Amino acid sequence: MLGRLHLCVITDTRQGSGWDHLEIARAALVGGAEMIQLRDKTGSLRELLPQARAIRLLCRSHAALFIVNDRLDLALAAEADGAHVGQEDFPAAQARRLLGPGRILGVSTHSLVQAQAAQAAGADYIGFGPIFATGTKNTGYTPRGLEALRAIRQAVSLPILAIGGITLENVTAVIAAGATAPAVISAVAAAPDVAAAAAAFRERVATAKGDS
Amino acid sequence: MLGRLHLCVITDTRQGSGWDHLEIARAALVGGAEMIQLRDKTGSLRELLPQARAIRLLCRSHAALFIVNDRLDLALAAEADGAHVGQEDFPAAQARRLLGPGRILGVSTHSLVQAQAAQAAGADYIGFGPIFATGTKNTGYTPRGLEALRAIRQAVSLPILAIGGITLENVTAVIAAGATAPAVISAVAAAPDVAAAAAAFRERVATAKGDS
Numbered sequence: 001m002l003g004r005l006h007l008c009v010i011t012d013t014r015q016g017s018g019w020d021h022l023e024i025a026r027a028a029l030v031g032g033a034e035m036i037q038l039r040d041k042t043g044s045l046r047e048l049l050p051q052a053r054a055i056r057l058l059c060r061s062h063a064a065l066f067i068v069n070d071r072l073d074l075a076l077a078a079e080a081d082g083a084h085v086g087q088e089d090f091p092a093a094q095a096r097r098l099l100g101p102g103r104i105l106g107v108s109t110h111s112l113v114q115a116q117a118a119q120a121a122g123a124d125y126i127g128f129g130p131i132f133a134t135g136t137k138n139t140g141y142t143p144r145g146l147e148a149l150r151a152i153r154q155a156v157s158l159p160i161l162a163i164g165g166i167t168l169e170n171v172t173a174v175i176a177a178g179a180t181a182p183a184v185i186s187a188v189a190a191a192p193d194v195a196a197a198a199a200a201f202r203e204r205v206a207t208a209k210g211d212s
Numbered sequence: 213m214l215g216r217l218h219l220c221v222i223t224d225t226r227q228g229s230g231w232d233h234l235e236i237a238r239a240a241l242v243g244g245a246e247m248i249q250l251r252d253k254t255g256s257l258r259e260l261l262p263q264a265r266a267i268r269l270l271c272r273s274h275a276a277l278f279i280v281n282d283r284l285d286l287a288l289a290a291e292a293d294g295a296h297v298g299q300e301d302f303p304a305a306q307a308r309r310l311l312g313p314g315r316i317l318g319v320s321t322h323s324l325v326q327a328q329a330a331q332a333a334g335a336d337y338i339g340f341g342p343i344f345a346t347g348t349k350n351t352g353y354t355p356r357g358l359e360a361l362r363a364i365r366q367a368v369s370l371p372i373l374a375i376g377g378i379t380l381e382n383v384t385a386v387i388a389a390g391a392t393a394p395a396v397i398s399a400v401a402a403a404p405d406v407a408a409a410a411a412a413f414r415e416r417v418a419t420a421k422g423d424s
Contacts, residue, residue, distance in 0.1 A: 044300035045297075045300070045302045046299070046300045046301060047300075049302065049303070049306065071285065072285035073283065073284035073288075073310055077306050077309070077310055085257075087258070088257070088259075089257045090257045090261065090289065091258065091261070094289050097289070098285055098288055098289055
């Protein structure tokens with residue numbers, strides 16, 4: 001299923017929409033997102049757990065995957081399909097051990113070396129980016145560009161979710177460079193119509209992949 | 213073992229000492245702390261995991277308990293003896309499920325109702341406080357005082373770690389009011405000599421409990 005993804009939406013709530021994770025997820029799923037990643041580094045678990053559980057159910061009813069960023073305990077408690085860790089979070093091998101073999105492990109990578117390490121450590125997919133400049137998140141990384149994405153695609157067999165500054169205008173080129181799908185935050189979560197924005201991305205990616 | 217505790221030290225690193233969690237834990241254990249609680253709501257897991265593992269080993273060599281605050285994934289990954297959750301963290305019943313029956317679960321409580329709920333949900337001990345005013349942590353709670361502690365002691369059979377503004381001067385009264393032991397942060401972690409401060413607390417509590 002991971003290899004056939006068209007769209008992952010990250011439910012960052014700091015995009016100014018005023019929506020919570022559940023509201024963003026619901027609209028993104030209506031629009032056709034096949035993976036929802038709940039990302040919240042600051043919220044209290046007491047508030048996040050009920051939202052995560054609700055998203056869990058929603059994703060199931062849309063046959064979409066539900067992934068929790070960073071908080072493996074939240075992923076386990078909400079019975080998410082998996083977890084996503086960044087380079088500052090749990091090391092991938094440790095995350096794999098905690099999640100067990102049955103859950104999906106995604107790892108954010110920013111270089112070829114990190115991508116290969118993530119694959120060796122048991123990741124099921126990698127995030128790679130930032131592809132382009134983005135205002136969403138100060139990652140501390142300069143944009144990697146499409147050439148770097150192509151190099152990762154050559155070196156790593158895992159599905160690649162490309163992230164960072166991906167828009168409807170450039171997503172076709174991102175897929176052509178080897179991404180399995182885009183992972184988008186503000187382009188969907190901060191759109192005036194979240195469901196419509198998700199649907200437009202999904203359609204554009206499906207066309208680019210020849211799936212439509 | 214929990215019922216016979218004399219001192220829990222919380223390794224809050226925001227106390228201005230410049231020490232990291234491991235340094236605070238080491239000195240506290242040398243001074244005789246029998247429980248170390250690693251508390252860090254903001255640090256990256258990548259940095260915290262090696263410290264937690266080192267504290268895990270240190271605690272074992274001192275026959276002390278190692279507890280991780282909030283991050284149950286870190287508690288599991290570091291093979292801590294248990295985890296401690298606040299009212300904004302995982303609900304106690306959920307935390308118990310994630311930790312399994314073999315690990316210790318502590319729950320911060322601020323009222324009789326919360327203390328009874330924690331006991332019913334499977335906590336192994338409760339924190340209760342703030343007993344006195346404290347500058348360490350803006351808990352949003354007014355000091356509970358010794359009368360409230362006495363009421364909790366009557367109503368709950370679990371060990372009680374009293375927290376909040378506990379000093380060498382008032383700890384004897386805190387034990388007399390029913391606390392099993394104090395949980396201290398700045399009174400030890402920010403002391404000029406952490407080991408000596410821990411030793412002084414431990415001795416004072418042992419005397420108060422008639423254990424010395």
